[in-house]
Amino acid sequence: MRDLNGGTAPGPSPSGAQTPHGPARERAKGTVGELGEFGLIRELTSRLTSTTAVRIGPGDDAAVVAAPDRRTVATTDVLLEGRHFRRDWSTAYDVGRKAAAQNMADIAAMGAYPTALLLGLVVPVDLPANWPTEMMDGIRDEAQVASAAVVGGDVVRGDSVVLSITALGDLRNTDPVTRSGAGAGDVVAVTGWLGWSAAGHAVLTRGFRSPRAFVEAHRRPEPPYHAGPAAAGLGATAMIDVSDGLVADLGHIAEASKVRIDIRSADLDVPAQMSDIGQAVGVDPLQWVLTGGEDHAIVATFPREQKLPARWRVIGEVLAPSALPHVTVDGAPWTRTGGWDHFSDDIDG
Ligand SMILES: Nc1ncnc2c1ncn2[C@@H]1O[C@H](COP(=O)(O)OP(=O)(O)OP(=O)(O)O)[C@@H](O)[C@H]1O
Ligand SMILES: Cc1ncc(C[n+]2csc(CCOP(=O)(O)O)c2C)c(N)n1
Ligand SMILES: [Mg+2]
Ligand SMILES: [Mg+2]
Numbered sequence: 516m517r518d519l520n521g522g523t524a525p526g527p528s529p530s531g532a533q534t535p536h537g538p539a540r541e542r543a544k545g546t547v548g549e550l551g552e553f554g555l556i557r558e559l560t561s562r563l564t565s566t567t568a569v570r571i572g573p574g575d576d577a578a579v580v581a582a583p584d585r586r587t588v589a590t591t592d593v594l595l596e597g598r599h600f601r602r603d604w605s606t607a608y609d610v611g612r613k614a615a616a617q618n619m620a621d622i623a624a625m626g627a628y629p630t631a632l633l634l635g636l637v638v639p640v641d642l643p644a645n646w647p648t649e650m651m652d653g654i655r656d657e658a659q660v661a662s663a664a665v666v667g668g669d670v671v672r673g674d675s676v677v678l679s680i681t682a683l684g685d686l687r688n689t690d691p692v693t694r695s696g697a698g699a700g701d702v703v704a705v706t707g708w709l710g711w712s713a714a715g716h717a718v719l720t721r722g723f724r725s726p727r728a729f730v731e732a733h734r735r736p737e738p739p740y741h742a743g744p745a746a747a748g749l750g751a752t753a754m755i756d757v758s759d760g761l762v763a764d765l766g767h768i769a770e771a772s773k774v775r776i777d778i779r780s781a782d783l784d785v786p787a788q789m790s791d792i793g794q795a796v797g798v799d800p801l802q803w804v805l806t807g808g809e810d811h812a813i814v815a816t817f818p819r820e821q822k823l824p825a826r827w828r829v830i831g832e833v834l835a836p837s838a839l840p841h842v843t844v845d846g847a848p849w850t851r852t853g854g855w856d857h858f859s860d861d862i863d864g
């Protein structure tokens with residue numbers, strides 16, 4: 516039975532100071548523990564900027580965001596220290612940029628414009644307080660790239676750093692582009708980077724910090740947000756952002772659309788510097804381009820007759836389903852892993 520009068524009152528502690536959960540302990544200087552939950556929330560929210568879509572922002576029980584389209588696009592992605600990022604590889608600011616980017620890429624991949632982000636944050640009590648504040652600066656700045664804003668969140672103490680971001684978006688009166696609309700005869704086209712993050716990851720894993728362009732691509736992806744709604748306007752029949760790997764993510768389109776997709780490897784861009792890294796570490800760089808995730812390129816299928824702007828590269832075609840796997844490369848089954856799977860032992864990570 517609940518005691519509506521408050522139950523048994525806690526007795527005085529020998530040390531004197533009392534919190535609702537027991538005696539106050541000394542917290543290391545400059546840590547989130549020293550700030551406390553509401554001190555941390557104040558530090559985080561004080562750094563945010565707003566947009567005209569935000570009618571009520573952080574500080575109340577929930578935020579209110581304008582949704583001119585009257586449909587809301589919603590997505591969420593979790594980032595866990597050690598699995599998605601390492602604090603000795605990436606700055607807090609970079610982790611914030613990446614977390615916001617990967618969520619807003621999902622909004623763009625529906626053909627929508629990101630409007631608002633919510634941040635669920637788990638941090639250890641001894642984490643230096645400047646880590647979450649710099650991370651928040653990164654989330655805020657990346658949100659600004661896409662004209663979105665952080666409108667709320669939550670902070671909880673835990674054993675490692677976890678960021679759980681929810682992104683909202685607006686379709687602005689276009690139809691969403693799903694994974695299921697590709698038809699035989701369509702072409703497959705991509706815009707953005709492929710394989711750069713994976714090459715950067717390979718470099719970092721081996722203890723190096725250069726070539727910088729690839730390491731930076733791993734730390735801070737640059738999804739082509741504008742390309743999502745642009746593709747919708749160009750009549751894209753299916754679309755996805757490349758988070759896990761091109762083969763794996765095109766597999767989601769092929770499966771949902773009940774078609775086969777063939778990728779032409781000769782039409783994929785393998786920069787000379789990526790080949791140099793591949794040679795140095797003994798990896799075929801085409802594998803990074805075909806199966807590396809986290810660049811958040813946008814890949815879409817279009818009717819063959821649709822003329823595409825220069826920044827889109829046609830890399831394959833949609834075919835009727837056959838006995839072959841959903842995704843083939845140069846007409847042949849891709850026998851290795853197609854990309855990242857959190858529950859597979861087949862990947863280094
Ligand atoms: N725990 C879950 N509960 C409900 N739906 C889920 C859950 N996990 C994934 N989904 C849904 O399954 C679909 C595929 O999820 P997935 O995470 O692979 O997509 P994604 O976010 O585009 O990719 P990535 O996580 O690699 O960025 C999405 O629609 C997602 O919302
Ligand atoms: C420390 C460290 N080890 C490995 C990787 C590689 N990695 C992690 S998750 C993922 C796919 C996308 O994740 P999700 O599907 O959850 O969006 C990839 C390619 C990394 N970024 N950091
Ligand atoms: Mg996801
Ligand atoms: Mg996605």
Ligand SMILES: [Mg+2]
Nearest residue numbers: 758759855857
């Ligand atoms: Mg994934």
